[in-house]
Amino acid sequence: MHAWLCENPVGVDALTWKELPTPQPGPGQVLVEIKAASLNFPDLLIVQNKYQMKPELPFVPGSEYAGVVQAVGDGVKHLKPGQRVACLSGTGGFGTHTLAPAALCMPLPDAFTDVDAAAFTMIYATSWHALMDRAQLRAGETVLVLGAAGGVGTAAIQIAKAAGARVIAAASTDEKCALCRSLGADATINYSTHPLPGGFRDAIKEATGGKGPDVIYDPVGGDFAEPAFRSIAWRGRYLVVGFASGPIPALPLNLTLLKGASLVGVFWGDFARREPEANTRMMGELAKWYVEGRIKPVIDRAMPMSELKAAYARMGSRGVMGKLVLVN
Template sequence: MHAWLCENPTGIDALQWKELPTPQPGAGEVLIEIRAASLNFPDLLIVQNKYQMKPALPFVPGSEYAGVVQAVGEGVTQLKVGQSVACLSGTGGFATHTIAPAALCMPLPAGFSHVDAAAFIMIYATSHHALVDRAQLKAGETVLVLGAAGGVGTAAIQIAKVMGARVIAAASTDEKCELCKSLGADATINYTKENLRDAIKAATGGKGPEVIYDPVGGDFAEPAFRSIGWRGRYLVVGFAAGPIPALPLNLPLLKGASIVGVFWGDFARREPQANAAMMKELAQWYAQGKIKPVIDRTMPMAELKEAYAHMGSRGVKGKLVMVN
């Protein structure tokens, strides 16, 4: 097998494409021949030693992937050789093969492409957990999605529309705003051209959104929170802009609003049955055509460093997927 090996987490340039012995699965594990692996923001952080999870060196980055089971370890009964699966295991994806815990593998129904599957779990699980579970979103409510043209943002638009909500999508270019409209957004805000608070006020008739979905953080957090509606729920999803914002606590007091943390990974670990039910619902929505990952482009696995550079430039709309 071949894999992109991180022996020193000093950045993308330190990654090396190496030939390694193909491992065999242990108890509770499967060997997967990887057909597609998506690039997520944590994949950028983990090779710079900036992510909360710090795997033992050397490691193969690539948190999310899809492929075909080649071998099963002792005690694995729910998966079979030749079966297509998707997996989000945190590492191992940027390779031709990987070992994964069978419990983390999502069996793929017929018609679920490997490219879509590799781009599916993280963005839809995060957005469903955020909007449905943490925000308790109701039909007719208004959701403001920041960073709306990115992976989790595009998933959030689609899920909010399935839930019957009105969506305001905020993004950094007119082209990204057009993409959001094509996904069902009812209104868009280009926050490099428009004053965010003024635009939110105009789009909500002065009421403010009931739910704000924020995977960006940085400078937009405070003006967005100042615009939230009465009893609003502000979803803290991530900090793609870099800086972690500090909000004055008089703001939630004045709006009767909640600041709600969204940590899907720990939800999946602590509440596995609820997570499994959620993933089943998401797979059904995909089969029904209600949700579908936005694929910015596919690139050969050998071009991983170019893919990282493209992602770092903030030019990605939806998800980047590497293919073998």
């Protein structure tokens, strides 16, 4: 097998493509031949030693992938060789093969393509857990999605619309706003033409008729958080999903009092670990929605696995719409 190896987590340039022994699965593991792997923001942080999870060196990055089971270890009953699966295991995806925990592998319906399967779990699980579980989104409510043209943002638009909500999508270019409208967004806000903080707040006010959004889905953080939260509706729920812009914002807590609003943390990974049965039900529902055509990952582009460093560079340029996927 071959894989991109991180021997020193000082950044993308230190990754090397190496031939490694093909491992055999131990108890509870499966050997997966990787067909496609998606690039997520944590995949950048982990090779820079900036992610909360710090794997033992050396390691193969690539948190999310899809492929075919080649062999199963002792105790694995629900998977068999030749079965197609998707997995989000944190590492191992940027190569030709990997050992995956069987418990984290989702058997794939025939309708799934490899590329869609590799781009599916993180964005839809995060967005469903945020909107449907943590925010208890109801039909007829208004959702403001920040960073709406990214992976989790595009998933949030689709899930919110499928749940009967009105969606306002905020993105940084006219092209990204057009993508959001094509996914069903009812209104869009271009950050560049409605600058922070006043222009952005005015645009939110106009888009909601002065009421403010009932739910704010924020994977961006930074300077967007406070003006967005100041715009929230009475009894609104502000979903803290991530901090793609870099800085972690500090919000004046009196705003929660004035709006009767809630700050709600979203940590899907720990939800899956702590509440595995609820997570399994959620993933089953999401797979059903995919088969029914209600949701589908937005793929920015699929690139050969050999072009991983170029994919990282494209992600860093902030030009990605949806997900980048590497294919073998």
